[in-house]
Amino acid sequence: MRIPRGRRRPPPSLHLLLLFAALCFAALKTAAAAPRTGGTGEGGGGLASVTGSIMDTKDAIPAKDISRKEPVGGVIALKESMKYFDADFFNDSKLREMENGAKEFNVPAFRENRRLVAIKDGGLHDPSLLVFQSSWSSKSKVKESETFDYPQASMIQRPSNDEDIAFMSIIELGELIRTKKITSRELTDVFLRRLKRYGAVLESVITYTEDLAYKQAKEADDLLEQGKYLGPLHGIPYGLKDIIAVPQYNTTWGSKTFKNQVIDMEAFVYKRLKSAGAVLVAKLVTGSLAYDDIWFGGRTRNPWNIEEFSTGSSAGPTASTSAGMVPFAIGSETAGSITYPAARCGVTALRPSFGTIARTGVMSLSESLDKLGPFCRSATDCAIVLDAIRGADAGDPSSREIALEDPFHVDITKFTVGYLDSAEMEVVKVLSAKGAKLVPFKLNYTVESVQSILNITMDVDMLAHFDNWQREGHDDEYEAQDQWPVELRRARLVPAVDYVQAQRARGRLIREVQESFTVDAFIGNVTDWELVCLGNLVGLPIVVVPTGFKSIEHPPKGNTRRRTTVTTGIYAPPDHDHIALALAMAYQSVTDHHKQRPPIDAN
Structure with a gap:
Protein backbone atom coordinates (compact mmCIF):
# COMPACT_ATOMS: atom_id res chain seq x y z
CA MET A 1 0.00 0.00 0.00
CA ARG A 2 1.32 3.41 -0.96
CA ILE A 3 0.84 6.14 1.58
CA PRO A 4 -0.35 9.43 0.02
CA ARG A 5 2.09 12.26 0.30
CA GLY A 6 0.82 15.28 2.22
CA ARG A 7 1.98 18.85 1.77
CA ARG A 8 5.45 19.34 3.17
CA ARG A 9 5.94 22.01 5.85
CA PRO A 10 8.69 24.52 5.07
CA PRO A 11 11.80 24.17 7.23
CA PRO A 12 11.87 26.34 10.42
CA SER A 13 14.50 28.67 9.00
CA LEU A 14 12.24 29.48 6.07
CA HIS A 15 9.35 30.18 8.46
CA LEU A 16 11.50 32.73 10.29
CA LEU A 17 12.48 34.37 7.03
CA LEU A 18 8.87 34.60 5.93
CA LEU A 19 7.84 36.06 9.30
CA PHE A 20 10.66 38.59 9.13
CA ALA A 21 9.72 39.55 5.58
CA ALA A 22 6.09 40.00 6.55
CA LEU A 23 7.03 42.25 9.47
CA CYS A 24 9.31 44.29 7.22
CA PHE A 25 6.54 44.82 4.69
CA ALA A 26 4.14 45.80 7.44
CA ALA A 27 6.63 48.36 8.69
CA LEU A 28 7.25 49.63 5.20
CA LYS A 29 3.55 50.09 4.56
CA THR A 30 3.14 51.99 7.88
CA ALA A 31 6.07 54.22 7.09
CA ALA A 32 4.83 54.84 3.60
CA ALA A 33 1.49 55.95 4.98
CA ALA A 34 3.12 58.64 7.25
CA PRO A 35 3.40 62.23 5.93
CA ARG A 36 6.71 63.04 4.32
CA THR A 37 8.74 65.84 6.01
CA GLY A 38 11.26 66.23 3.27
CA GLY A 39 14.02 66.62 5.91
CA THR A 40 17.23 64.68 6.27
CA GLY A 41 17.48 64.59 10.04
CA GLU A 42 16.92 61.66 12.37
CA GLY A 43 13.51 60.12 12.65
CA GLY A 44 11.44 58.50 9.91
CA GLY A 45 12.13 60.93 7.12
CA GLY A 46 14.96 59.00 5.52
CA LEU A 47 13.09 55.71 5.67
CA ALA A 48 9.98 57.33 4.33
CA SER A 49 11.76 58.68 1.30
CA VAL A 50 13.31 55.34 0.48
CA THR A 51 10.00 53.59 0.92
CA GLY A 52 8.31 56.14 -1.25
CA SER A 53 10.65 55.47 -4.12
CA ILE A 54 9.99 51.73 -3.82
CA MET A 55 6.23 52.15 -3.69
CA ASP A 56 6.29 54.42 -6.71
CA THR A 57 7.89 51.78 -8.93
CA LYS A 58 6.29 48.52 -7.75
CA ASP A 59 3.18 47.52 -5.84
CA ALA A 60 3.68 45.84 -2.51
CA ILE A 61 3.55 42.02 -2.51
CA PRO A 62 1.00 40.62 -0.07
CA ALA A 63 2.58 38.59 2.71
CA LYS A 64 0.53 35.50 1.79
CA ASP A 65 2.12 35.50 -1.68
CA ILE A 66 5.71 35.70 -0.51
CA SER A 67 5.98 31.88 -0.42
CA ARG A 68 5.25 31.68 -4.16
CA LYS A 69 8.48 31.18 -6.02
CA GLU A 70 9.15 32.14 -9.60
CA PRO A 71 9.07 29.07 -11.84
CA VAL A 72 12.48 27.61 -12.48
CA GLY A 73 14.01 24.86 -14.59
CA GLY A 74 11.71 21.88 -15.09
CA VAL A 75 8.57 23.79 -14.15
CA ILE A 76 9.15 26.34 -16.91
CA ALA A 77 9.68 23.55 -19.42
CA LEU A 78 6.64 21.65 -18.15
CA LYS A 79 4.49 24.76 -18.29
CA GLU A 80 5.52 25.37 -21.89
CA SER A 81 4.99 21.74 -22.91
CA MET A 82 1.49 21.45 -21.45
CA LYS A 83 0.04 23.41 -24.35
CA TYR A 84 0.86 20.45 -26.61
CA PHE A 85 -1.41 18.32 -24.43
CA ASP A 86 -4.17 20.96 -24.52
CA ALA A 87 -3.73 21.20 -20.74
CA ASP A 88 -2.01 24.55 -20.14
CA PHE A 89 -4.28 25.57 -17.27
CA PHE A 90 -2.15 24.61 -14.25
CA ASN A 91 -0.47 27.22 -12.05
CA ASP A 92 3.19 26.96 -11.10
CA SER A 93 2.53 25.34 -7.75
CA LYS A 94 0.50 22.56 -9.36
CA LEU A 95 3.08 22.09 -12.09
CA ARG A 96 5.78 21.65 -9.46
CA GLU A 97 3.62 19.06 -7.74
CA MET A 98 3.10 17.28 -11.08
CA GLU A 99 6.82 17.36 -11.79
CA ASN A 100 7.62 15.76 -8.45
CA GLY A 101 4.90 13.15 -8.89
CA ALA A 102 6.15 12.24 -12.34
CA LYS A 103 9.71 11.82 -11.09
CA GLU A 104 8.78 9.86 -7.99
CA PHE A 105 5.97 7.67 -9.32
CA ASN A 106 5.23 7.84 -13.06
CA VAL A 107 8.68 7.47 -14.58
CA PRO A 108 9.77 4.51 -12.41
CA ALA A 109 6.46 2.78 -13.20
CA PHE A 110 6.84 3.47 -16.93
CA ARG A 111 10.33 2.00 -16.93
CA GLU A 112 9.33 -1.11 -15.05
CA ASN A 113 6.39 -1.80 -17.36
CA ARG A 114 8.57 -1.32 -20.44
CA ARG A 115 11.12 -3.71 -18.97
CA LEU A 116 8.39 -6.31 -18.55
CA VAL A 117 6.65 -6.13 -21.93
CA ALA A 118 8.25 -3.68 -24.38
CA ILE A 119 11.85 -4.80 -24.84
CA LYS A 120 10.82 -6.83 -27.91
CA ASP A 121 9.14 -4.88 -30.69
CA GLY A 122 6.13 -5.97 -32.70
CA GLY A 123 3.53 -6.79 -30.07
CA LEU A 124 3.81 -10.56 -30.54
CA HIS A 125 3.67 -11.21 -26.81
CA ASP A 126 1.75 -9.87 -23.80
CA PRO A 127 -1.36 -8.60 -25.63
CA SER A 128 -3.42 -5.86 -24.04
CA LEU A 129 -6.30 -6.93 -21.82
CA LEU A 130 -8.36 -3.98 -23.08
CA VAL A 131 -10.24 -6.16 -25.57
CA PHE A 132 -12.45 -4.66 -28.27
CA GLN A 133 -15.59 -6.63 -29.15
CA SER A 134 -17.17 -5.54 -32.43
CA SER A 135 -20.26 -7.75 -32.17
CA TRP A 136 -23.60 -5.95 -32.00
CA SER A 137 -25.18 -8.88 -30.20
CA SER A 138 -24.94 -9.23 -26.43
CA LYS A 139 -25.14 -13.00 -26.77
CA SER A 140 -21.95 -14.91 -27.41
CA LYS A 141 -22.44 -17.40 -30.23
CA VAL A 142 -20.42 -20.50 -30.92
CA LYS A 143 -19.45 -21.44 -34.47
CA GLU A 144 -22.29 -23.59 -35.72
CA SER A 145 -20.47 -25.78 -38.24
CA GLU A 146 -16.91 -26.82 -38.89
CA THR A 147 -16.92 -26.07 -42.61
CA PHE A 148 -19.06 -24.43 -45.26
CA ASP A 149 -20.73 -26.62 -47.87
CA TYR A 150 -18.54 -25.73 -50.84
CA PRO A 151 -19.71 -25.97 -54.43
CA GLN A 152 -17.88 -28.54 -56.53
CA ALA A 153 -16.59 -27.88 -59.99
CA SER A 154 -17.15 -30.59 -62.55
CA MET A 155 -15.56 -31.56 -65.83
CA ILE A 156 -12.49 -29.40 -65.15
CA GLN A 157 -9.69 -30.14 -67.59
CA ARG A 158 -6.05 -29.26 -67.15
CA PRO A 159 -5.06 -26.34 -69.41
CA SER A 160 -2.18 -26.86 -71.78
CA ASN A 161 -0.17 -23.83 -70.63
CA ASP A 162 0.98 -22.42 -67.31
CA GLU A 163 -0.63 -19.03 -67.89
CA ASP A 164 -4.12 -20.52 -67.94
CA ILE A 165 -3.36 -22.67 -64.89
CA ALA A 166 -2.10 -19.63 -63.00
CA PHE A 167 -5.41 -17.80 -63.30
CA MET A 168 -7.68 -20.68 -62.35
CA SER A 169 -9.75 -20.37 -59.19
CA ILE A 170 -9.18 -22.36 -56.00
CA ILE A 171 -12.28 -24.42 -56.77
CA GLU A 172 -10.91 -25.30 -60.22
CA LEU A 173 -7.36 -26.02 -59.06
CA GLY A 174 -8.68 -28.07 -56.17
CA GLU A 175 -10.70 -30.21 -58.54
CA LEU A 176 -7.64 -30.79 -60.74
CA ILE A 177 -5.72 -31.98 -57.69
CA ASP A 211 12.26 -25.85 -49.73
CA LEU A 212 9.23 -25.67 -47.47
CA ALA A 213 6.90 -25.50 -50.48
CA TYR A 214 8.22 -28.67 -52.06
CA LYS A 215 8.12 -30.45 -48.71
CA GLN A 216 4.48 -29.46 -48.16
CA ALA A 217 3.58 -30.28 -51.78
CA LYS A 218 5.04 -33.76 -51.38
CA GLU A 219 3.04 -34.27 -48.19
CA ALA A 220 -0.14 -33.21 -50.01
CA ASP A 221 0.54 -35.57 -52.91
CA ASP A 222 1.39 -38.44 -50.57
CA LEU A 223 -1.83 -37.97 -48.61
CA LEU A 224 -3.87 -38.05 -51.80
CA GLU A 225 -2.16 -41.28 -52.84
CA GLN A 226 -3.28 -42.69 -49.50
CA GLY A 227 -6.86 -41.67 -50.25
CA LYS A 228 -6.87 -38.72 -47.84
CA TYR A 229 -8.22 -35.48 -49.29
CA LEU A 230 -8.19 -32.50 -46.92
CA GLY A 231 -10.54 -30.23 -48.85
CA PRO A 232 -10.42 -27.49 -51.48
CA LEU A 233 -7.08 -26.05 -50.27
CA HIS A 234 -5.34 -29.44 -50.42
CA GLY A 235 -2.07 -28.89 -52.31
CA ILE A 236 -2.90 -25.29 -53.31
CA PRO A 237 0.05 -22.84 -53.27
CA TYR A 238 -0.34 -19.45 -51.56
CA GLY A 239 1.60 -16.52 -50.11
CA LEU A 240 1.70 -14.74 -46.75
CA LYS A 241 2.23 -11.07 -46.01
CA ASP A 242 5.62 -10.85 -44.32
CA ILE A 243 4.28 -9.77 -40.95
CA ILE A 244 3.14 -13.38 -40.37
CA ALA A 245 5.63 -15.63 -38.58
CA VAL A 246 6.83 -18.89 -40.13
CA PRO A 247 9.65 -20.79 -38.38
CA GLN A 248 13.07 -20.99 -40.06
CA TYR A 249 12.26 -18.15 -42.45
CA ASN A 250 12.86 -14.45 -42.05
CA THR A 251 9.87 -12.40 -40.96
CA THR A 252 11.11 -8.97 -41.94
CA TRP A 253 8.04 -6.78 -41.38
CA GLY A 254 9.27 -5.04 -44.56
CA SER A 255 11.81 -3.08 -42.52
CA LYS A 256 15.58 -2.88 -42.87
CA THR A 257 15.75 -2.89 -39.06
CA PHE A 258 14.21 -6.37 -38.94
CA PHE A 268 -2.21 -19.18 -36.10
CA VAL A 269 -3.20 -18.45 -39.69
CA TYR A 270 -0.19 -20.36 -41.02
CA LYS A 271 -1.03 -23.37 -38.84
CA ARG A 272 -4.61 -23.33 -40.10
CA LEU A 273 -3.55 -23.26 -43.74
CA LYS A 274 -0.96 -25.97 -43.17
CA SER A 275 -3.59 -28.23 -41.61
CA ALA A 276 -5.83 -27.58 -44.65
CA GLY A 277 -3.06 -28.90 -46.90
CA ALA A 278 -2.12 -25.56 -48.48
CA VAL A 279 1.46 -24.99 -49.70
CA LEU A 280 3.37 -21.84 -48.74
CA VAL A 281 5.48 -20.66 -51.69
CA ALA A 282 6.51 -17.14 -50.62
CA LYS A 283 6.58 -14.45 -47.95
CA LEU A 284 5.19 -11.44 -49.78
CA VAL A 285 5.91 -7.75 -49.41
CA THR A 286 4.52 -5.72 -46.59
CA GLY A 287 5.15 -2.01 -46.55
CA SER A 288 7.72 -1.24 -43.86
CA LEU A 289 6.13 -1.97 -40.48
CA ALA A 290 2.83 -2.42 -42.32
CA TYR A 291 2.59 1.15 -43.65
CA ASP A 292 1.87 1.73 -47.36
CA ASP A 293 3.80 -0.01 -50.18
CA ILE A 294 7.40 1.11 -49.53
CA TRP A 295 9.71 -1.53 -48.05
CA PHE A 296 13.43 -2.08 -47.61
CA GLY A 297 13.76 -3.58 -51.10
CA GLY A 298 11.79 -1.03 -53.10
CA ARG A 299 8.16 -0.19 -53.77
CA THR A 300 5.52 -2.63 -55.00
CA ARG A 301 3.85 -1.94 -58.35
CA ASN A 302 0.37 -2.42 -59.79
CA PRO A 303 0.13 -5.28 -62.34
CA TRP A 304 -2.61 -3.41 -64.22
CA ASN A 305 -0.38 -0.37 -64.71
CA ILE A 306 3.24 -0.92 -63.83
CA GLU A 307 3.86 2.83 -63.74
CA GLU A 308 1.65 2.96 -60.63
CA PHE A 309 2.32 1.62 -57.16
CA SER A 310 0.00 -0.81 -55.45
CA SER A 320 0.99 -11.23 -56.53
CA THR A 321 -2.60 -12.47 -56.58
CA SER A 322 -3.56 -10.00 -59.30
CA ALA A 323 -0.61 -11.11 -61.46
CA GLY A 324 -1.36 -14.84 -61.15
CA MET A 325 1.78 -15.45 -59.09
CA VAL A 326 -0.29 -17.18 -56.38
CA PRO A 327 -3.90 -18.41 -56.38
CA PHE A 328 -4.51 -16.56 -53.11
CA ALA A 329 -2.64 -14.71 -50.39
CA ILE A 330 -3.21 -13.54 -46.83
CA GLY A 331 -2.87 -9.85 -46.02
CA SER A 332 -3.96 -7.60 -43.20
CA GLU A 333 -5.71 -4.31 -42.58
CA THR A 334 -5.61 -1.76 -39.80
CA ALA A 335 -6.76 1.17 -41.91
CA GLY A 336 -7.12 0.47 -45.63
CA SER A 337 -4.37 -2.08 -46.26
CA ILE A 338 -6.77 -4.62 -47.75
CA THR A 339 -9.28 -2.31 -49.39
CA TYR A 340 -6.88 0.16 -51.03
CA PRO A 341 -4.50 -2.27 -52.78
CA ALA A 342 -7.37 -4.59 -53.76
CA ALA A 343 -9.07 -1.63 -55.43
CA ARG A 344 -5.87 -0.48 -57.15
CA CYS A 345 -4.87 -3.95 -58.39
CA GLY A 346 -8.36 -5.22 -59.27
CA VAL A 347 -8.50 -8.14 -56.85
CA THR A 348 -11.43 -9.65 -54.96
CA ALA A 349 -10.66 -9.40 -51.25
CA LEU A 350 -12.33 -9.82 -47.88
CA ARG A 351 -11.74 -7.67 -44.83
CA PRO A 352 -13.60 -9.80 -42.28
CA SER A 353 -15.37 -8.76 -39.11
CA PHE A 354 -12.94 -7.80 -36.37
CA GLY A 355 -12.00 -10.85 -34.31
CA THR A 356 -12.91 -13.45 -36.94
CA ILE A 357 -9.33 -14.66 -37.49
CA ALA A 358 -6.85 -14.96 -34.62
CA ARG A 359 -3.71 -12.86 -35.09
CA THR A 360 -1.33 -14.91 -32.95
CA GLY A 361 2.17 -14.73 -34.46
CA VAL A 362 1.40 -11.60 -36.49
CA MET A 363 3.09 -8.22 -36.03
CA SER A 364 0.68 -5.93 -34.24
CA LEU A 365 -0.16 -2.32 -35.04
CA SER A 366 -3.38 -1.91 -33.11
CA GLU A 367 -4.98 -4.70 -31.14
CA SER A 368 -8.45 -3.19 -31.58
CA LEU A 369 -8.10 -2.56 -35.33
CA ASP A 370 -5.86 -5.24 -36.93
CA LYS A 371 -7.55 -7.87 -39.11
CA LEU A 372 -6.26 -10.62 -41.41
CA GLY A 373 -8.01 -11.36 -44.69
CA PRO A 374 -7.64 -13.14 -48.05
CA PHE A 375 -6.94 -11.80 -51.55
CA CYS A 376 -8.38 -14.16 -54.16
CA ARG A 377 -9.67 -14.60 -57.71
CA SER A 378 -13.30 -14.47 -56.57
CA ALA A 379 -15.67 -14.10 -53.63
CA THR A 380 -16.16 -17.87 -53.72
CA ASP A 381 -12.44 -18.35 -53.16
CA CYS A 382 -12.52 -15.77 -50.34
CA ALA A 383 -15.25 -17.77 -48.61
CA ILE A 384 -13.23 -20.98 -48.91
CA VAL A 385 -10.09 -19.40 -47.46
CA LEU A 386 -12.05 -17.66 -44.70
CA ASP A 387 -13.57 -20.96 -43.64
CA ALA A 388 -10.12 -22.51 -43.34
CA ILE A 389 -8.52 -19.73 -41.27
CA ARG A 390 -11.33 -18.36 -39.08
CA GLY A 391 -11.30 -19.11 -35.39
CA ALA A 392 -10.13 -18.08 -31.93
CA ASP A 393 -6.77 -18.64 -30.29
CA ALA A 394 -5.58 -18.09 -26.74
CA GLY A 395 -2.74 -15.91 -28.03
CA ASP A 396 -5.24 -13.33 -29.33
CA PRO A 397 -7.80 -12.30 -26.68
CA SER A 398 -9.84 -10.42 -29.31
CA SER A 399 -10.39 -13.48 -31.49
CA ARG A 400 -13.77 -15.20 -31.38
CA GLU A 401 -15.61 -18.22 -32.71
CA ILE A 402 -18.21 -16.43 -34.81
CA ALA A 403 -21.38 -18.21 -35.89
CA LEU A 404 -21.25 -17.33 -39.58
CA GLU A 405 -23.94 -18.80 -41.76
CA ASP A 406 -22.85 -20.72 -44.83
CA PRO A 407 -22.59 -18.08 -47.60
CA PHE A 408 -23.12 -20.78 -50.22
CA HIS A 409 -26.64 -21.37 -48.89
CA VAL A 410 -27.82 -17.80 -48.29
CA ASP A 411 -30.98 -16.62 -50.06
CA ILE A 412 -30.19 -13.07 -51.19
CA THR A 413 -33.81 -12.45 -52.22
CA LYS A 414 -34.57 -12.00 -48.52
CA PHE A 415 -32.10 -9.11 -48.21
CA THR A 416 -32.65 -5.39 -48.34
CA VAL A 417 -29.45 -3.88 -49.68
CA GLY A 418 -28.70 -0.18 -49.48
CA TYR A 419 -26.51 1.70 -51.89
CA LEU A 420 -24.58 4.89 -51.19
CA ASP A 421 -24.14 7.68 -53.71
CA SER A 422 -20.64 6.29 -54.33
CA ALA A 423 -21.84 2.78 -55.28
CA GLU A 424 -21.15 1.35 -58.73
CA MET A 425 -24.61 1.20 -60.27
CA LYS A 434 -30.95 -11.40 -58.92
CA GLY A 435 -33.87 -10.72 -56.56
CA ALA A 436 -32.45 -8.59 -53.75
CA LYS A 437 -34.30 -5.42 -52.73
CA LEU A 438 -32.08 -2.41 -53.46
CA VAL A 439 -32.77 0.95 -51.79
CA PRO A 440 -30.92 4.28 -51.56
CA PHE A 441 -29.07 4.45 -48.26
CA LYS A 442 -26.98 6.74 -46.08
CA LEU A 443 -25.21 6.12 -42.79
CA ASN A 444 -26.20 8.79 -40.28
CA TYR A 445 -23.96 9.66 -37.35
CA THR A 446 -23.04 12.83 -35.46
CA VAL A 447 -19.42 12.03 -34.62
CA GLU A 448 -17.24 14.38 -36.66
CA SER A 449 -13.88 13.10 -35.46
CA VAL A 450 -13.97 9.66 -37.11
CA GLN A 451 -10.63 10.04 -38.87
CA SER A 452 -8.81 11.47 -35.86
CA ILE A 453 -10.21 8.74 -33.59
CA LEU A 454 -8.68 6.14 -35.89
CA ASN A 455 -5.33 7.94 -36.07
CA ILE A 456 -5.08 8.40 -32.31
CA THR A 457 -6.01 4.77 -31.69
CA MET A 458 -3.70 3.31 -34.33
CA ASP A 459 -0.70 5.53 -33.65
CA VAL A 460 -0.69 5.17 -29.86
CA ASP A 461 -1.20 1.40 -30.10
CA ASN A 468 11.89 0.35 -27.96
CA TRP A 469 12.40 0.78 -31.72
CA GLN A 470 11.79 4.51 -31.41
CA ARG A 471 13.86 4.92 -28.24
CA GLU A 472 16.86 3.29 -29.90
CA GLY A 473 16.62 5.71 -32.83
CA HIS A 474 15.66 3.17 -35.50
CA ASP A 475 13.04 5.58 -36.82
CA ASP A 476 15.96 7.48 -38.37
CA GLU A 477 16.62 4.53 -40.71
CA TYR A 478 12.97 3.99 -41.61
CA GLU A 479 12.30 3.69 -45.35
CA ALA A 480 9.81 6.60 -45.65
CA GLN A 481 10.52 9.40 -43.19
CA ASP A 482 7.14 11.09 -43.68
CA GLN A 483 5.26 8.00 -42.50
CA TRP A 484 5.68 6.14 -39.18
CA PRO A 485 8.52 8.32 -37.84
CA VAL A 486 6.31 11.43 -37.96
CA GLU A 487 3.17 9.72 -36.70
CA LEU A 488 4.86 7.92 -33.82
CA ARG A 489 6.63 11.04 -32.60
CA ARG A 490 3.28 12.78 -32.57
CA ALA A 491 1.81 9.81 -30.71
CA ARG A 492 4.20 10.52 -27.82
CA LEU A 493 2.13 13.64 -27.20
CA VAL A 494 -1.23 11.88 -26.85
CA PRO A 495 -2.14 11.83 -23.13
CA ALA A 496 -3.69 8.66 -21.75
CA VAL A 497 -6.83 10.58 -20.84
CA ASP A 498 -7.35 11.70 -24.44
CA TYR A 499 -6.70 8.20 -25.76
CA VAL A 500 -9.52 7.03 -23.48
CA GLN A 501 -11.73 9.91 -24.66
CA ALA A 502 -11.12 8.78 -28.24
CA GLN A 503 -12.31 5.28 -27.33
CA ARG A 504 -15.42 6.73 -25.70
CA ALA A 505 -16.10 8.71 -28.87
CA ARG A 506 -15.52 5.50 -30.83
CA GLY A 507 -18.16 3.80 -28.70
CA ARG A 508 -20.60 6.56 -29.49
CA LEU A 509 -19.85 6.20 -33.20
CA ILE A 510 -20.48 2.45 -33.04
CA ARG A 511 -23.85 2.96 -31.34
CA GLU A 512 -24.92 5.54 -33.91
CA VAL A 513 -23.82 3.38 -36.86
CA GLN A 514 -25.68 0.40 -35.42
CA GLU A 515 -28.86 2.46 -35.08
CA SER A 516 -28.45 3.78 -38.62
CA PHE A 517 -27.72 0.36 -40.17
CA THR A 518 -31.32 -0.34 -41.21
CA VAL A 519 -30.43 -2.62 -44.15
CA ASP A 520 -28.89 -6.08 -44.37
CA ALA A 521 -25.88 -4.75 -46.28
CA LEU A 537 -13.40 1.51 -36.04
CA VAL A 538 -16.77 -0.25 -36.06
CA GLY A 539 -15.42 -3.62 -37.27
CA LEU A 540 -17.56 -3.92 -40.42
CA PRO A 541 -16.73 -6.70 -42.89
CA ILE A 542 -16.40 -5.75 -46.55
CA VAL A 543 -15.87 -7.64 -49.80
CA VAL A 544 -13.98 -5.67 -52.46
CA VAL A 545 -15.39 -6.52 -55.89
CA PRO A 546 -13.86 -5.60 -59.29
CA THR A 547 -16.54 -3.98 -61.44
CA GLY A 548 -14.74 -2.84 -64.59
CA PHE A 549 -11.96 -0.76 -66.08
CA LYS A 550 -11.26 2.67 -67.47
CA SER A 551 -8.42 4.14 -69.50
CA ILE A 552 -5.28 5.28 -67.73
CA GLU A 553 -4.51 9.00 -67.74
CA HIS A 554 -1.14 8.91 -69.52
CA PRO A 555 -0.97 5.77 -71.68
CA PRO A 556 2.26 4.75 -73.41
CA LYS A 557 2.50 5.19 -77.17
CA GLY A 558 0.75 2.60 -79.29
CA ASN A 559 -1.87 0.14 -78.15
CA THR A 560 -1.84 -0.65 -74.46
CA ARG A 561 -3.61 -3.11 -72.21
CA ARG A 562 -2.87 -1.04 -69.14
CA ARG A 563 -6.01 -0.02 -67.31
CA THR A 564 -7.31 1.61 -64.16
CA THR A 565 -9.45 -0.89 -62.30
CA VAL A 566 -12.88 0.05 -61.00
CA THR A 567 -14.16 -1.60 -57.83
CA ALA A 584 -20.54 -10.67 -54.02
CA MET A 585 -20.84 -14.25 -55.29
CA ALA A 586 -24.24 -13.44 -56.80
CA TYR A 587 -22.77 -10.45 -58.64
CA GLN A 588 -19.75 -12.39 -59.90
CA SER A 589 -21.91 -15.30 -61.07
CA VAL A 590 -23.11 -13.18 -64.01
CA THR A 591 -20.07 -10.90 -64.58
CA ASP A 592 -16.45 -11.57 -65.49
CA HIS A 593 -14.54 -8.47 -64.37
CA HIS A 594 -12.78 -10.55 -61.71
CA LYS A 595 -11.53 -13.00 -64.34
CA GLN A 596 -9.53 -10.49 -66.39
CA ARG A 597 -5.74 -10.77 -66.53
CA PRO A 598 -3.40 -7.80 -66.10
CA PRO A 599 -0.60 -7.00 -68.58
CA ILE A 600 2.02 -6.85 -65.78
CA ASP A 601 5.19 -5.73 -67.62
CA ALA A 602 3.69 -5.92 -71.12
CA ASN A 603 2.48 -2.83 -72.91
Missing part, protein backbone atom coordinates in the same frame (compact mmCIF):
# COMPACT_ATOMS: atom_id res chain seq x y z
CA ARG A 178 -8.58 -34.08 -56.30
CA THR A 179 -9.01 -35.86 -59.63
CA LYS A 180 -5.21 -36.24 -59.97
CA LYS A 181 -5.05 -34.30 -63.23
CA ILE A 182 -2.25 -32.26 -61.69
CA THR A 183 -0.07 -32.76 -58.64
CA SER A 184 0.67 -30.26 -55.92
CA ARG A 185 4.33 -30.51 -56.92
CA GLU A 186 3.45 -29.46 -60.47
CA LEU A 187 1.31 -26.58 -59.23
CA THR A 188 4.12 -25.46 -56.95
CA ASP A 189 6.48 -25.46 -59.94
CA VAL A 190 4.07 -23.28 -61.92
CA PHE A 191 3.67 -20.65 -59.24
CA LEU A 192 7.31 -20.55 -58.16
CA ARG A 193 8.29 -19.92 -61.79
CA ARG A 194 5.82 -17.05 -62.00
CA LEU A 195 6.95 -15.63 -58.67
CA LYS A 196 10.54 -15.61 -59.87
CA ARG A 197 9.57 -14.23 -63.28
CA TYR A 198 7.49 -11.32 -62.00
CA GLY A 199 8.56 -10.88 -58.38
CA ALA A 200 11.43 -8.55 -59.23
CA VAL A 201 9.33 -6.70 -61.81
CA LEU A 202 6.56 -5.89 -59.34
CA GLU A 203 8.85 -5.82 -56.27
CA SER A 204 6.25 -7.93 -54.49
CA VAL A 205 8.23 -10.86 -53.04
CA ILE A 206 10.53 -10.80 -50.01
CA THR A 207 11.34 -14.50 -49.47
CA TYR A 208 10.80 -17.60 -51.60
CA THR A 209 9.97 -20.51 -49.29
CA GLU A 210 10.99 -23.03 -51.94
CA LYS A 259 15.16 -7.84 -42.33
CA ASN A 260 17.27 -10.60 -40.74
CA GLN A 261 14.72 -11.43 -38.04
CA VAL A 262 13.60 -15.05 -37.62
CA ILE A 263 10.62 -15.63 -35.32
CA ASP A 264 10.54 -19.17 -34.05
CA MET A 265 6.78 -19.59 -33.92
CA GLU A 266 3.97 -20.65 -36.21
CA ALA A 267 1.35 -17.97 -36.66
CA THR A 311 -0.73 1.33 -52.35
CA GLY A 312 -1.48 -0.21 -48.97
CA SER A 313 0.81 -2.31 -46.82
CA SER A 314 -0.67 -5.59 -48.13
CA ALA A 315 1.07 -4.68 -51.36
CA GLY A 316 2.75 -8.02 -52.03
CA PRO A 317 -0.29 -10.24 -51.44
CA THR A 318 -2.45 -8.02 -53.66
CA ALA A 319 -0.05 -7.56 -56.56
CA GLU A 426 -23.86 -1.92 -62.30
CA VAL A 427 -23.67 -3.84 -59.02
CA VAL A 428 -26.97 -2.33 -57.91
CA LYS A 429 -28.67 -3.38 -61.14
CA VAL A 430 -27.24 -6.91 -61.13
CA LEU A 431 -28.20 -7.63 -57.52
CA SER A 432 -31.65 -6.19 -58.12
CA ALA A 433 -32.06 -8.49 -61.11
CA MET A 462 1.57 1.15 -32.70
CA LEU A 463 3.94 3.15 -30.51
CA ALA A 464 3.26 0.80 -27.60
CA HIS A 465 4.40 -2.08 -29.82
CA PHE A 466 7.45 -0.23 -31.18
CA ASP A 467 8.42 1.84 -28.15
CA PHE A 522 -24.89 -1.74 -48.33
CA ILE A 523 -22.80 -1.00 -51.42
CA GLY A 524 -20.30 1.85 -51.50
CA ASN A 525 -16.84 3.12 -52.33
CA VAL A 526 -13.94 1.14 -50.83
CA THR A 527 -11.32 3.90 -50.80
CA ASP A 528 -13.29 6.80 -49.33
CA TRP A 529 -11.09 7.60 -46.32
CA GLU A 530 -13.96 8.50 -44.00
CA LEU A 531 -15.66 5.19 -44.77
CA VAL A 532 -12.39 3.28 -44.43
CA CYS A 533 -11.86 4.77 -40.97
CA LEU A 534 -15.47 4.20 -39.94
CA GLY A 535 -15.51 0.60 -41.15
CA ASN A 536 -12.35 -0.26 -39.24
CA THR A 568 -16.90 -1.30 -55.26
CA GLY A 569 -17.43 -2.63 -51.76
CA ILE A 570 -20.22 -4.69 -50.22
CA TYR A 571 -20.45 -3.92 -46.49
CA ALA A 572 -22.31 -5.92 -43.85
CA PRO A 573 -22.83 -5.61 -40.08
CA PRO A 574 -20.21 -7.20 -37.81
CA ASP A 575 -20.39 -11.02 -37.74
CA HIS A 576 -22.41 -11.06 -40.97
CA ASP A 577 -19.58 -11.66 -43.42
CA HIS A 578 -21.70 -14.37 -45.05
CA ILE A 579 -24.14 -11.72 -46.31
CA ALA A 580 -21.42 -9.66 -48.02
CA LEU A 581 -19.88 -12.83 -49.49
CA ALA A 582 -23.21 -14.15 -50.76
CA LEU A 583 -24.02 -10.85 -52.48
